[in-house]
Amino acid sequence: QTVVTQEPSFSVSPGGTVTLTCGLSSGSVSTSYYPSWYQQTPGQAPRMLIYRTNTRSSGVPDRFSGSILGNKAALTITGAQADDESDYYCVLYMGSGIWVFGGGTKLTVL
Amino acid sequence: QVQLQESGPGLVKSSETLSLTCTVSGDSISTYYWSWIRQPPGKGLEWIGYIFYTGSTNYNPSLKSRVTISVDTSKNQFSLKLTSVTAADTAVYYCARGGTELGIGYWGQGTLVSVSS
Numbered sequence: 001q002t003v004v005t006q007e008p009s010f011s012v013s014p015g016g017t018v019t020l021t022c023g024l025s026s027g028s029v030s031t032s033y034y035p036s037w038y039q040q041t042p043g044q045a046p047r048m049l050i051y052r053t054n055t056r057s058s059g060v061p062d063r064f065s066g067s068i069l070g071n072k073a074a075l076t077i078t079g080a081q082a083d084d085e086s087d088y089y090c091v092l093y094m095g096s097g098i099w100v101f102g103g104g105t106k107l108t109v110l
Numbered sequence: 111q112v113q114l115q116e117s118g119p120g121l122v123k124s125s126e127t128l129s130l131t132c133t134v135s136g137d138s139i140s141t142y143y144w145s146w147i148r149q150p151p152g153k154g155l156e157w158i159g160y161i162f163y164t165g166s167t168n169y170n171p172s173l174k175s176r177v178t179i180s181v182d183t184s185k186n187q188f189s190l191k192l193t194s195v196t197a198a199d200t201a202v203y204y205c206a207r208g209g210t211e212l213g214i215g216y217w218g219q220g221t222l223v224s225v226s227s
Binding site: 098102 | 147154155156157160168170171172204208209210211212213214215217218219220
């Protein structure tokens with residue numbers, strides 16, 4: 001079974017820019033995988049940030065953006081803030097009605 | 111404002127069946143796709159499956175033999191049954207609206223289900 005890969009952890013300085021990626025153990029991610037991104041803080045339900053590769057969910061600041069970079073989906077946070085410190089998950093469509101989450105990236109802002 | 115609320119036992123014995131219900135308010139269940147997702151303590155998210163109001167379903171292949179998701183449009187609810195549970199099924203279970211390219215836009219608060227031996 002194909003595994004969705006994410007960096008286990010990442011750190012960014014306040015005001016900095018960070019790009020988190022979402023790849024496949026085998027193959028390349030394209031828009032046909034309809035990547036979406038979620039932010040989760042401890043004890044809370046996830047919150048959708050991006051869907052269909054690069055469409056921001058309602059109310060999400062425009063410093064969050066999605067794209068395809070090379071063979072991976074990417075989430076870029078521009079001007080990182082302290083409250084961006086969270087876990088970030090991507091999910092990909094594998095076809096036949098199957099969705100698979102990545103393992104998540106723990107983002108530290110310091 | 112769409113709201114989802116999970117309900118069901120917080121403790122299930124090993125080898126028995128986990129049953130949860132999600133009540134949807136602020137939206138008709140006869141519109142979108144509706145999903146179940148779980149998260150073991152300290153670990154990542156796992157998609158369990160989804161249902162459309164017609165009853166059409168899709169399940170995570172790794173859980174497919176044990177999972178059933180059903181819908182009750184008269185009560186605006188959908189449900190999850192997971193049979194033959196083990197300690198590995200201990201997790202926070204979330205119900206959510208989504209299962210298409212539009213993402214998973216609304217989530218319940220989640221409910222912790224522990225499996226005891």
